[in-house]
Amino acid sequence: MNKNLLRLGVVLGALILLAVGSSVLPMVLPPIVFRVVMLCGIAIIMSVSLNIINGFTGQFSIGHAGFQAVGAYSAAALTVYGHDRLFPFLPKDGTFSSPMYSLTSGAPAMILALLLGGSLSALIGYIVGLPSLRLRGDYLAIVTLGFGEIIRVVVENTDAVGGPRGFSGVSGGAQVPALTNFFWVYGVALLAIVVARNLRFSVLGLSFLSVREDEIAAQAMGINTTRVKVRGFVLGAFFAGMAGVLFAHLERTVLISSFNFDKSFGFVTMVVLGGLGSVTGSVLAAIVLTTLPEVLRAWGADQYRLVIYALLLVLMMLLRPQGIFGRGELSLGKLFGWGKDKKN
Amino acid sequence: MDVIQNLINGVQLGSIYVLIALGYTMVYGVLRLINFAHSDVFMVGAFVGYYTAVKLAAMGWLTKQTTLLGGILHLLPVMLVSMAVCVVLGLIIERLAYRPLRRAPRLTALITAIGVSLLLEGAAQLPFVFGVDPKFYPEILPSGPEATMHFHTFWGSELTVSKNALVIVFTAFLLMGILWFIVQKTKMGKAMRAVSHDFDAAGLMGINTDVVISFTFGLGAALAAAGGVLFGALTFKSILPLMGVQMGLKAFVAAVVGGIGSIPGAMLGGMLMGITESFVKGAPAIKIGSLTIDPSRWTDALAFIILIVVLLVRPAGILGKNTPEKV
Numbered sequence: 001m002n003k004n005l006l007r008l009g010v011v012l013g014a015l016i017l018l019a020v021g022s023s024v025l026p027m028v029l030p031p032i033v034f035r036v037v038m039l040c041g042i043a044i045i046m047s048v049s050l051n052i053i054n055g056f057t058g059q060f061s062i063g064h065a066g067f068q069a070v071g072a073y074s075a076a077a078l079t080v081y082g083h084d085r086l087f088p089f090l091p092k093d094g095t096f097s098s099p100m101y102s103l104t105s106g107a108p109a110m111i112l113a114l115l116l117g118g119s120l121s122a123l124i125g126y127i128v129g130l131p132s133l134r135l136r137g138d139y140l141a142i143v144t145l146g147f148g149e150i151i152r153v154v155v156e157n158t159d160a161v162g163g164p165r166g167f168s169g170v171s172g173g174a175q176v177p178a179l180t181n182f183f184w185v186y187g188v189a190l191l192a193i194v195v196a197r198n199l200r201f202s203v204l205g206l207s208f209l210s211v212r213e214d215e216i217a218a219q220a221m222g223i224n225t226t227r228v229k230v231r232g233f234v235l236g237a238f239f240a241g242m243a244g245v246l247f248a249h250l251e252r253t254v255l256i257s258s259f260n261f262d263k264s265f266g267f268v269t270m271v272v273l274g275g276l277g278s279v280t281g282s283v284l285a286a287i288v289l290t291t292l293p294e295v296l297r298a299w300g301a302d303q304y305r306l307v308i309y310a311l312l313l314v315l316m317m318l319l320r321p322q323g324i325f326g327r328g329e330l331s332l333g334k335l336f337g338w339g340k341d342k343k344n
Numbered sequence: 345m346d347v348i349q350n351l352i353n354g355v356q357l358g359s360i361y362v363l364i365a366l367g368y369t370m371v372y373g374v375l376r377l378i379n380f381a382h383s384d385v386f387m388v389g390a391f392v393g394y395y396t397a398v399k400l401a402a403m404g405w406l407t408k409q410t411t412l413l414g415g416i417l418h419l420l421p422v423m424l425v426s427m428a429v430c431v432v433l434g435l436i437i438e439r440l441a442y443r444p445l446r447r448a449p450r451l452t453a454l455i456t457a458i459g460v461s462l463l464l465e466g467a468a469q470l471p472f473v474f475g476v477d478p479k480f481y482p483e484i485l486p487s488g489p490e491a492t493m494h495f496h497t498f499w500g501s502e503l504t505v506s507k508n509a510l511v512i513v514f515t516a517f518l519l520m521g522i523l524w525f526i527v528q529k530t531k532m533g534k535a536m537r538a539v540s541h542d543f544d545a546a547g548l549m550g551i552n553t554d555v556v557i558s559f560t561f562g563l564g565a566a567l568a569a570a571g572g573v574l575f576g577a578l579t580f581k582s583i584l585p586l587m588g589v590q591m592g593l594k595a596f597v598a599a600v601v602g603g604i605g606s607i608p609g610a611m612l613g614g615m616l617m618g619i620t621e622s623f624v625k626g627a628p629a630i631k632i633g634s635l636t637i638d639p640s641r642w643t644d645a646l647a648f649i650i651l652i653v654v655l656l657v658r659p660a661g662i663l664g665k666n667t668p669e670k671v
Contacts, residue, residue: 060451062458131656138378138454139655142596146648149593153645261589265462272455306466313459318444321452 014190022183023100036294038250041185042243043290047270047282048192049239054268055277056196056205057232058212059133063144064267066151067237069259070124071117071244073161076176076254078116079109080167081160083174086112094169094177094252106179113179113245114188121241122234129233134226148261155256168253180250188246192239196279197329199235208232212277262306269313275323280330348503350626351619356509358618359516360579363571364595365602365610366523367564373540373605374560376450380457381437382568383592384464385430389569390576390583391468393426394479397577401482408483415485415511422484423515423573427566434565435558443554468585478582485511485578508578519570520611523563527607532559540605590644594621597647601654603664612662621646 026034050064083090087109096102132143161167169175199205210218211228219225248254270289274281293305316323364386371379400406400421409415441460445453468474485491485508493510495503527533538546539556547553575591576583594617602613624646627639654661 058451060454128652131652135655135659138450139600139659141378141454142593142600143648143652143655145593146597146651150645150648153642157641265458268455268458276451303470304466306462306469310459310461310463310466314441314456314463317448317452317456317459318441321445321448 018183018187022103022181025182026099036291038185040287040290041189042247043286044189044283045192045239045243046267047286048196048279049236050267051271051282052196053232053236054271056208057229059229060141061144062141062268063148063264064240065259065263066148067121067125067240068244069151070121071241072248072254074120075113075117075245076167076248077161078113079177080169080174090177092174094175096178099181102179103181103183110179110184114242117245118238118241122238125234125237129230133229148264152256166253166255176252178252180246185246188242193279269309273316273323275325277327278325278329281323281325350622352505354619354622356512357622358615359513360571360575361595361598361617362611362614363516363567365599365614367568368596369599369604369610370560370564374557377453381460381464383588384461385434385565386568386572387588388433389426389430389572391474392429393422393573393576394481394583396425397422397482409485410491412507418484423570426573427569430565430569431562434561438558438561465585474585478584480582481577512574512578519567536560594647597651600661603661606663609661609663
């Protein structure tokens with residue numbers, strides 16, 4: 001009872017902090033820095049959710065941006081085409097006068113968009129994952145790579161979402177509203193982190209880890225390995241879809257080139273550098289690798305980005321294959337020596 | 345009429361897929377590793393061929409040809425240089441990136457392979473390497489009417505076959521023949537088959553597995569380079585640092601469809617992939633009510649739809665053997 005009360009307090013405190021941050025940060029920070037902060041949040045959602053697939057269940061998905069694209073396009077279509085019927089209270093040109101206003105009046109639209117984008121992406125994750133996860137080995141890598149390609153072709157041939165030109169709304173009609181703000185980005189990021197962290201120490205999560213460690217042994221212990229892998233994959237796809245929704249309503253022009261293989265590869269780099277299976281690692285790597293290109297751009301060294309990422313990845317694999325954090329986590333308790341240490 | 349024309353185009357495209365797919369399948373056979381960097385070896389092969397061709401053309405040794413034999417003879421030096429450079433590249437990649445990970449988990453090797461691939465792509469795009477602008481091969485065999493042969497099929501329709509298509513198919517089949525000879529008739533080929541059958545047992549039988557693996561990488565890189573030159577000089581004429589991504593993916597899918605690890609499987613899969621793609625490209629638009637679907641715009645997605653279907657129906661591929669994993 002007391003513990004539940006404490007939890008409620010923590011949740012309420014987090015919500016208040018997020019809401020305060022949402023209204024204060026855009027005023028305090030310069031727009032460029034604020035944009036990077038938002039992109040970091042979205043990258044955290046992507047890398048933590050990819051870590052559930054690649055780190056916890058030991059599979060290898062390299063098309064995570066494809067699921068982000070599913071979320072982004074479906075949610076943008078919802079908020080644009082559903083504007084008149086569902087959300088007539090939103091401004092038609094999609095711009096809000098203040099971040100607080102977008103948070104309060106946009107909340108129903110954002111919640112609906114997040115749910116739609118996440119579930120559609122999870123559904124597609126199920127369809128893509130089921131045939132490839134039945135097999136052992138590297139097939140998932142190829143299928144997810146191909147999946148990104150299929151999404152690109154589908155989007156480019158769908159005029160309702162702008163085709164190759166990108167999608168920002170109906171000309172003369174509703175535009176993609178600027179619903180994304182600090183509250184939603186970091187709220188979903190926190191949710192992803194909490195889900196991933198709790199998953200790790202739960203029974204379900206243990207079955208995930210056992211599949212990673214030894215699939216044959218896990219099967220012998222009575223674990224339905226295909227079901228476990230598909231569950232991990234669908235959960236990862238769900239969060240990726242939500243990240244896509246947030247991205248679409250932050251950028252307000254959805255371009256298919258924002259979800260290409262380069263981006264997917266960036267998320268893989270984050271997870272691998274941070275440490276496959278370490279939530280802390282993927283959060284930190286997401287922040288560093290999202291900020292790094294901006295710094296490189298400021299130095300005029302943007303063209304070296306791909307080379308630097310790739311080199312980092314290869315060197316990391318050769319010298320420290322478990323990533324910076326390995327499978328360890330950094331927690332406040334450990335840092336300050338509070339309470340009992342939880343060993344993984 | 346269109347059927348045969350599509351078939352010819354398909355075999356032309358399929359020949360290049362086969363040349364790339366063979367490299368994937370051979371490396372997978374000996375190492376159980378998807379060598380993602382292979383598609384970029386193909387790209388480097390096309391670029392090396394381009395620089396060689398430009399050099400030769402500047403020296404006056406490479407001129408426009410209209411005969412079949414002239415085309416092959418003028419293509420040969422370009423191809424040989426490119427193959428030699430790519431063999432060295434393949435060996436370097438294997439030595440530096442994959443050999444230290446021989447005993448590492450497969451995921452580590454896979455991530456490294458992707459890293460190497462991205463490294464090659466990123467390096468190729470740098471302005472002082474190849475640059476991002478498309479490069480145009482000097483013309484060796486024109487695809488216009490001066491080097492096109494016309495046939496009349498016996499039911500009266502006309503069939504056009506460009507000579508460069510013939511050169512591509514001829515070269516590809518010649519290389520496949522050489523590969524077949526190496527794998528089946530030489531001692532090194534026997535060692536390759538042994539390593540691919542059982543890595544550890546082959547080592548115990550006194551086969552130097554490291555040499556065999558290096559040889560396999562070299563062989564695959566040479567075939568990919570040949571494919572790159574054929575693709576750049578005769579099919580597309582313009583080359584880009586990212587051209588390997590699409591081609592490599594489709595070739596890999598072809599290898600999986602044929603049965604990864606199996607050399608005849610890669611040949612079959614590559615041809616199937618090329619022919620299917622050419623038929624879909626040539627198919628007329630379908631009208632359903634007010635909706636018009638133009639299949640030619642969907643060719644890029646086709647390969648993966650085929651892949652997903654094959655994985656559902658026959659995961660080991662058409663010619664692959666389904667081996668259950670033992671403890």
